[in-house]
Amino acid sequence: MEEKGEEILNRTVIRVENLGKDYQIRKRTERFWKDIFSRQYEVKKAVEDVNFEIAEGEIVGYIGPNGAGKSTTIKMLTGILQPDRGQVFVNGIQPGKCRVDNAKNIGVVFGQRTQLWWDIPVKDTLHLMKHMYHIPEQTYQENLKLYSDILGLGEFMHLPVRQLSLGQRMRADIACAILHNPQILYLDEPTIGLDIFVKENVRGFIHEINQKKRTTVILTTHDMSDIEKLCSRVMVIDQGRIIYDGSLLDLREQYGHMESIEAKGVWDDVFLEEIKRLPSVSVTQEENQIMIQYDSRKVDSDKILFLLMKNQRICDIKVHEQSLDGIIKQLYVCKEVRENGIFRVY
């Protein structure tokens, strides 16, 4: 996965212009008879003025808090939902208008739903996909073998879907979504509820498909390790608007400046006060362990480490970069970023 940092600049496969979608939500009052005779609705802007382009072969992480508009965007890209404003072009096709044509070139996995037939074995659904996408027999057999090997489908291929575990179902769903070698793969929380082994398996598979078949992948997830291991580019959406669109590297550089140092030893108050006097530094102590958090733009870690090393009674020390989770959390709450508009680097 080392190649993930490579910039892949190819032809644009997805173009989104001023995309917007509203949801009508019924307002209920305390007086139920009033609700019966006069219904009031409020309009929630699920997606507002979203613009981006995605090139062939990119793996893009599309992240945001719950209800931010991630899934709604994906549903408009796949043609499930019709945009209220703006336009979407996927390979030059408008999915909302030509849903069936668009569906031939895409694969979709919604982590919370399944496209497998509930009562019949997985192999029967895969066979159905073969007919649905007119997959030639040779390609079907090759893909089936490849995906069975990587995803371990063989062990549960003959079981009805209702008897599968969540991990098995997810692997089967992913196989179904890419059996026809789609150009674009939309993955909406594909690792939700999976254990660490299955997650690794799924991530490895997505990476391999991207490398081998140059499949463009759009991944929405709340698991930042999915993003770190797969995506070279990240788009962050909040309250329906894109608040960041750029490389993961730039995201870290721009917003990953809150670092921390964890140290074990014997501490006296004078020494801790000296550290606290440094700009942007906060210190928390729990018995013999201290956690120093600081803004790396305002104070060098060397300076803090130098002070710590002066203390002869130190026995362990660890320096932590800000986690991607922390960066994203900061981005969600950081008002300045929004006021400055979209940050775009790619």
Added chain:
Amino acid sequence: MVYLEYIKNAFKSQMYYRMNWGMKIMGIILSIFLQLCLWNVLADDHSDIVSMSYMVEYILLGCMVKSLTASNVVDLVNGHIGSGQIAMDMIKPIRFQLYMFCESLGNGLFSCLFEYFPIVVIFSIFMKSFGLWGRIDIFFLASTFLGLCLYFVLAYCLALTGFWWTQTWILGRFLNDLVGLFSGKMVPVWMFPEALLAVSRCLPFQHMYYTPISMVLEDFTLMQKCSLLGVQLFWCLFFLFLGKVIERRGMYRLQVQGG
């Protein structure tokens, strides 16, 4: 081809629930038995109006037609819309309406071949109406298929209101009541009082049930048979068109929230 696969899968799904199958068989036997008993009493008292042999054939043929429309289309379609499963249907390169039709047809074929057909054959032997099978022709089959299509497109139109109202099971029930009253499912249409007959003629319901049966039991000329098929086709196309309009508008109202 893919739609044939859908029919096959719907068929296979039904085979997994043997307990349901057993209970349905019991229900069908009881239902036919009860109808035969009732009509036996009525035929005894009013032999000038209705003959028992006619009613036996009517009930048995009716069972075959009914079996194909056994799937509750309104619940089926509305289930997909209400649960958001429609999102998974829309990512596939297939027409939603055709997919729903195939699933409904697969369920109906299973019901027809494995639930109703064996029982109807047994009853036809016991009731000495085996000659009935010799009179089944292409007109009956075509009319039954059009009746099935008509039931589907009409129910589909109602189910699509789920885009606006989310829960439409009550409409499904209402449709079944209307079909029960006007289609000839309970009483042959020609037995209706004049007023009800006049209303029934203006509605599509009798073409789902009574028209296919009448292809075998009534002495129609070729012309009459063809014109009845034409009327069935007209209603099918009417509701197909209506369904397309509702579907197009409804898709703009579709909300699939929560992932």
